[in-house]
Amino acid sequence: MLAYLRKKLNIHLKEGKRRRARLVSKDGRCNIEFGNVEEQSRVAFLADIWTTVLDLKWRYKMTIFITAFLGSWFLFGLLWYAVAYLHKDLPEFYPSVNHTPCVENINGLTSSFLFSLETQVTIGYGFRCVTEQCGTAIFLLIAQSILGVIINSFMCGAILAKISRPKKRGKTITFSKNAVISKRGGKLCLLIRVANLRKSLLIGGHIYGKLLKTTLTPEGETIILDQVNIEFIVDAGNENLFFVSPLTIYHIINKNSPFFEMSAETLLQHDFELVVFLDGTVEATSATCQVRTSYIPEEVLWGFRFASIVSKTKDGKYRVDFSNFSKTVEVETPHCAFCLYNQKQSITKLTSGYDNPAFTFTEISETVGANETKM
Template identity: 80%
Template sequence: MLKHLRKWVVTRFFGHSRQRTRLVSKDGRCNIEFGNVEAQSRFIFFVDIWTTVLDLKWRYKMTVFITAFLGSWFFFGLLWYAVAYIHKDLPEFHPSANHTPCVENINGLTSAFLFSLETQVTIGYGFRCVTEQCATAIFLLIFQSILGVIINSFMCGAILAKISRPKKRAKTITFSKNAVISKRGGKLCLLIRVANLRKSLLIGSHIYGKLLKTTVTPEGETIILDQININFVVDAGNENLFFISPLTIYHVIDHNSPFFHMAAETLLQQDFELVVFLDGTVESTSATCQVRTSYVPEEVLWGYRFAPIVSKTKEGKYRVDFHNFSKTVEVETPHCAMCLYNEKDARARMKTGYDNPNFILSEVNETDDTKM
């Protein structure tokens, strides 16, 4: 009872006041910004314009999409207007009855814009058309048609690629809200639950983790966000997972684990961030995706395990109850990994006999004091 009360008090009064800075949010977004980037380095983003456009947010992407088409239509509309102006096809020049214009029925800037739009999107209403009178108009028609195909292919391809990016597939992979620490198979383990909300599989899935913390080297150098590898496994290994139902992945807290020297009483005093990664290939598109989440000390529950989530119905089907996905149950757990290993060593010594080198057997001669 006191354990629960203490944990509630710490979480309620100290947890909110101590807002820990996350590098990775719960939904996988990275909380990092770049400052003082040189102008030459920024130009590299325009060299790789395809990736830059794909990484833009939707509001900026739609702005670029609309601006690219409207800008090209208006630009070529000005060029068509210039051709008509130079050839004196406009009504203010009062062309003669036998005058053959470069483009039929261009009477001003508005009609030039409409002809530019019809040319680039290949609408072709048939009211305005290029004649054989001007070679400049024919060249401009060819140039706008080719450039229009390029703009259309690039922008439509960028929209399609943005929609079909595997990042959206990662939204249907979810991790448990909390990580738990309890015994599993006689070992103290850190456990996390992950589920695939779609029936389509992730092929070649691989799970691993990184522990981010600030460390000081023996030379006195302070390393912020120092990364320590955390190996996560399931009963069948950590690669090529059969990810059809929710899995409970675990990390064994042994002598090589950074959690070995932590205890239930000191866990909330630690300053670390556990980032968990799941890499896989989307079965339907063959595109690779990565799902990320993170856990801070307040989200690691010591002495708990996850509630059962998979059951079998009377009809012989397996049912997954996501109501218990992040639900935890308190279990008896050693308050530190070192205590568990010391307990095992003590039990092993109790089953083994030891020789006492200081024990000396002294022989005693028996005398018979009875005389006959």
């Protein structure tokens, strides 16, 4: 048992050493950390407070939400208590029977807090109310009402915007676990499958990719995360995708492709990350949505194609079987794009000639020619 656990631990450690760092996770999150940000840049986050609040996680957002309301209620509660204290409306001052307080029925800090809450959220129980005795109390009532509307609008708007962000719509767009390389239309292609799990469509969908790798320039500069454009093609057209069923997008590996110099044997030796993007507009909210995922060399299968996923029932309905969504089938595939290109070129040269049945070849002896020269 101990030997088995030791073996599993060694395998896990080896896999950890081989694990590649990736910029974009499979679910689309960017794994990047910013360090040594200048103080001026940090202030810019506060200047754009709306975006900053929207980007916060839910636990921080709810903390700000609760703190904003409780803090404003308590702050104005202290101010209402100060008004009552200065006007000697509190019971400890033993006001006379004819005394008219600034606020009726404020007896202490607790009742001041309750009056602040009732004023800001406009509950209005009718037990506590402002009188015309104090101009300060009237001004404070107006100030709290205006500030309460601002806080309520901002915080409720932030919660609503957070809930309705199209980022959640992207969770219903899924990519295949692996990318595959095989022949398609007589060309060597890299293929990826993408599906929309909702029946509502993405309007104006556009698919493209970026290959991230470390390159060395002729000047000797090392560029980490150098980006190379990867053009993906969809048989239905790259623009305005009819995304009602899963689509297979493919990239043709030609001389202009960064995958042209790779082969089935050397694929895992390369260090790259293929990031795939899908942009579109959510049909229900008209908000722009971007979905992304990434593939590292271990997730690219050479010599495979995707299994069939769409079928037609006897009732004439189309059925999508998502159990085969990421399933692959091994197929015969050239081990490199360069070999496939040279094979096609040689076949083209071979078939470009013409056969002439009337042509005969006559061999002339060199000795005969020499004797005739002597004569």
